[in-house]
Amino acid sequence: MTDLPLDSAQVDELKSRLFPWWDHHARDLPWRFGRTTPWGILVSEVMSQQTQMSRVAPYWTAWMRLWPDARALANASTAEVITAWGRLGYPRRALRLQACARAVNEQYGNHLPHSYEELIALPGIGDYTASAVLSFAFGTRIAVIDTNIRRVLSRAALGIESLGGAASAAERKLANELLPHDSKESEVWNQATMELGATICTAKNPQCEICPLSEVCNFVAAGKPGLAEGRTRPQQHFKGTNRQVRGLILSALRSKTDASPLSYQTLVKIWPNSSQLDECLASLDDDGLIELMPDKAIQFPK
DNA sequence: CTCCTGGTTC
DNA sequence: GAACCTGGAG
Incomplete structure (x- = not known):
């Protein structure tokens, strides 16, 4: 067992840089800042799986107008659901979301359950989405682990690139150790870290010049060894498949x-x-x- | 591990 | 033109 690579003062330093950055630079997405229900949060997370947020926003708005809650989606026809999914990609997600809506409506009276075990048992909800709903919709203190957070924490704290494939035990341990103990702070931490990875600390071309963490980033200090070498997933071609x-x-x-x-x-x-x-x-x-x-x-x- | 979509970015 | 994207399921 290795100790946390950062002491508590260094973690506080990260927070003091990350939180103000979040306050000023968070994208104004329609499901953020308390403007939707837990179900709306879930819809945004499912739509965002392997899909850029900027593409999701218009689909999310139209979708939530059609089906504001789980019960409404449960009663929609499959044809309507697939059509409304449009060109978001991976349309099986749309069917799973409807299957999820039906389970939520029937098993939980149209309200999302509050436990990780119940959430992850629902169709289309895996570790990431369950954690995101708990953190962003219910304010539960839980580490959210997606490709952005893995990359940011690995770079900033360990000074190395996050490797491809599933999240390693070490990455999970790191995310849990760095997560602020206060539940409200943990939610902001998750959101802000993910946002930094999506907009600044990107995979190929991180904009370290304008990154709020650059002065305390171990990856920058180490000279960005192996930048963008850890492919996030095996090569995926598209044409002809x-x-x-x-x-x-x-x-x-x-x-x-x-x-x-x-x-x-x-x-x-x-x-x-x-x-x-x-x-x-x-x-x-x-x-x-x-x-x-x-x-x-x-x-x-x- | 592999399969599953399509737009954006480099 | 290829990598990448706030993954999940088999």
């Missing part, structure tokens, strides 16, 4: 003006490789994102 084909199929279905099925003939024009097309149609059907009919025409599930 099933992900691209699935996206094209859903996009075609979404852009239809009438409710009639989309014929297989039309689908082959979109993606002529019929074996890959068939594979993607089957997987979309498996995921519940489309209904694949016997003649291979498709429509949104009922």
Whole structure:
């Protein structure tokens, strides 16, 4: 067991730099600063999984107008939900969010549960999202661990790049040790650290010149060894993959003006490789994102 | 570990 | 053109 790399005075120094920076530079996103419900926070977190916040904001606003709470979303049709998800990406998130809404409505009377164990048991909610809801919606003192916080804490405190893949035990330990003991301060700490990672302490090109932590940052002090070398995840191409084909199929279905099925003939024009097309149609059907009919025409599930 | 979307940034 | 993005599930 190694000791905390920073003493308490150094942690206080980080806080005294980070908190004022947050007060002045936090992006004014519509779900921040007490302007929405815990359910609204959850929707924003799910939409933000692997998706930049700036892209999420307009979708979130339209979504919350359609379905302000879990019960409203629970009663929506699958077709409406997939359409409203639009081009946010990873549309399975939309179905999981609706499944989550139905569970919240039925099991918890339309109110999100307050425990980590109950939250993480809900569809589409993993460690990050459960922790984020507890911290940002309920003010619970809990370490939030996402790609931004991992990178910022690893750089500032340890002076090294955060490695790819899942969060290591050491990274979790670090996040928990640095987390302020006061619950309100811990919430600001989580938000501010994440925001710094998203806007200043970015993966490839950190703007250390304007970073509030640069003068006390161990990564800067060490000369930024191995900057951007720790890939956050294995290489992911896109062109020609099933992900691209699935996206094209859903996009075609979404852009239809009438409710009639989309014929297989039309689908082959979109993606002529019929074996890959068939594979993607089957997987979309498996995921519940489309209904694949016997003649291979498709429509949104009922 | 791999799969899953699409826009932005470098 | 490739890496990256406030991940989750299998």
